[in-house]
Amino acid sequence: MNQHRPETRVVHPNVSPPTGSRPLGLPIYQGHLFAFDDADAMAAAFDGPTAAPFYSRMGNPTVRAFEEAVADLEGGTGALAQASGMGAINAVLMSLLSSGSHVIAQSCLYGGTYALLKELTERWGVEVTYVSGEDPAEVRAALRPETRVLYLETIANPTTQVTDLPALIAEVRGTDVKTVVDNTFATPLLCRPLDHGADVSVHSATKYFGGHADLLGGVAVFNDETLRRKVWDHAIELGSVADPFAAWLAVRGMATLALRLRRQCATALELAERLAVHPKVSRVSYPGLPDHPQYEIARRLLDGYGGGVLSFELNGGREAGRAFVEAVRLAALAASLGDVKTLVMHPASTSHRQLDAAALAAAQIGEGTVRLTVGIEHPEDIWDDLEQALAKV
Numbered sequence: 001m002n003q004h005r006p007e008t009r010v011v012h013p014n015v016s017p018p019t020g021s022r023p024l025g026l027p028i029y030q031g032h033l034f035a036f037d038d039a040d041a042m043a044a045a046f047d048g049p050t051a052a053p054f055y056s057r058m059g060n061p062t063v064r065a066f067e068e069a070v071a072d073l074e075g076g077t078g079a080l081a082q083a084s085g086m087g088a089i090n091a092v093l094m095s096l097l098s099s100g101s102h103v104i105a106q107s108c109l110y111g112g113t114y115a116l117l118k119e120l121t122e123r124w125g126v127e128v129t130y131v132s133g134e135d136p137a138e139v140r141a142a143l144r145p146e147t148r149v150l151y152l153e154t155i156a157n158p159t160t161q162v163t164d165l166p167a168l169i170a171e172v173r174g175t176d177v178k179t180v181v182d183n184t185f186a187t188p189l190l191c192r193p194l195d196h197g198a199d200v201s202v203h204s205a206t207k208y209f210g211g212h213a214d215l216l217g218g219v220a221v222f223n224d225e226t227l228r229r230k231v232w233d234h235a236i237e238l239g240s241v242a243d244p245f246a247a248w249l250a251v252r253g254m255a256t257l258a259l260r261l262r263r264q265c266a267t268a269l270e271l272a273e274r275l276a277v278h279p280k281v282s283r284v285s286y287p288g289l290p291d292h293p294q295y296e297i298a299r300r301l302l303d304g305y306g307g308g309v310l311s312f313e314l315n316g317g318r319e320a321g322r323a324f325v326e327a328v329r330l331a332a333l334a335a336s337l338g339d340v341k342t343l344v345m346h347p348a349s350t351s352h353r354q355l356d357a358a359a360l361a362a363a364q365i366g367e368g369t370v371r372l373t374v375g376i377e378h379p380e381d382i383w384d385d386l387e388q389a390l391a392k393v
Contacts, residue, residue, distance in 0.1 A: 026252070036054070070205075070209070078225060080235055085112075085218035092231055093151075097124070133152060134294075154190075165191075173197060179199050184337075187261060199224065202221075203220075207339075209250045212249075212340055213340075217250050268309065271379070271383060281390075309372070314370060325346045325389075327388070330342065331344045344371065
């Protein structure tokens with residue numbers, strides 16, 4: 001390029017990769033365009049999620065590094081990263097469903113997923129049958145010829161109900177039904193849904209993968225490459241693909257995932273035990289407590305851990321819940337989870353505000369339920385904060 005004039009050379013800097021060494025950190029391929037020397041090679045790049053990158057909406061090296069890392073952890077054949085957890089859920093469900101399709105979903109779901117299923121019902125005529133997620137017979141009874149998806153959560157938000165994935169998934173094995181599991185709360189370090197027969201495992205990478213409240217992202221992992229290609233075909237037109245910088249942040253965050261999650265699980269158990277005997281708390285839901293309805297399932301499914309999220313019901317209902325989340329000082333009143341900082345929220349007035357009283361009851365969410373997502377601070381400092389907030393309820 002040196003034969004060109006300065007105005008041209010500044011447009012075409014040297015972008016050759018380093019030689020003689022390799023970067024230990026993941027490079028960020030922030031550019032969205034990739035050039036070819038061969039017309040046939042460029043044509044082949046349009047052929048799917050594993051083809052050479054040519055335009056970052058269809059594939060990007062940094063994003064693919066994140067996809068490969070999560071697929072490896074989950075034991076999948078491949079993954080697709082999206083701009084958010086809801087982007088991943090939308091891409092999967094909208095590629096698997098059409099007008100007249102039927103979905104079986106557990107009644108206790110993340111509020112965004114519930115809202116999406118409601119919209120698909122109203123706009124597309126998709127029918128949804130909600131089951132408790134506790135009895136495989138309910139899934140068997142709900143099956144129809146037009147059933148296309150069984151949708152579950154490993155650990156339900158915010159009730160911490162643990163789904164017996166092997167038992168429920170067995171009810172649709174051998175059918176055309178695809179099982180989609182939201183594994184955000186567990187992460188692949190506690191549970192790998194594909195190992196239990198799921199077809200797709202979805203995550204909000206914003207949460208535990210990132211871990212530092214500095215990225216927005218989602219990812220879906222597949223047990224079959226044909227299924228991944230089907231979702232990819234829809235996702236690239238949906239345009240909800242992950243940003244390279246967000247993918248880079250997620251890969252960076254994953255490096256400390258095991259350290260963070262083990263600390264969060266241990267602290268969550270300690271806090272749950274203390275809250276369970278507090279006079280202003282009527283009920284604590286944490287899979288690590290022996291009185292949790294799915295305690296034995298959690299021990300078997302979650303590698304002996306209970307996760308980093310718990311919920312508890314305050315005496316005094318909605319006003320008590322709101323008073324508590326406004327009284328914390330170390331913890332933050334915020335909607336996410338999996339962060340290094342401890343967070344609290346009141347689901348009935350925030351994440352599940354679209355549910356009426358009957359739907360809240362069906363989802364096992366009380367008016368005074370508080371969701372606590374545990375950070376990595378010292379356990380005693382977190383408890384001191386919870387205790388002073390409880391004193392103000």
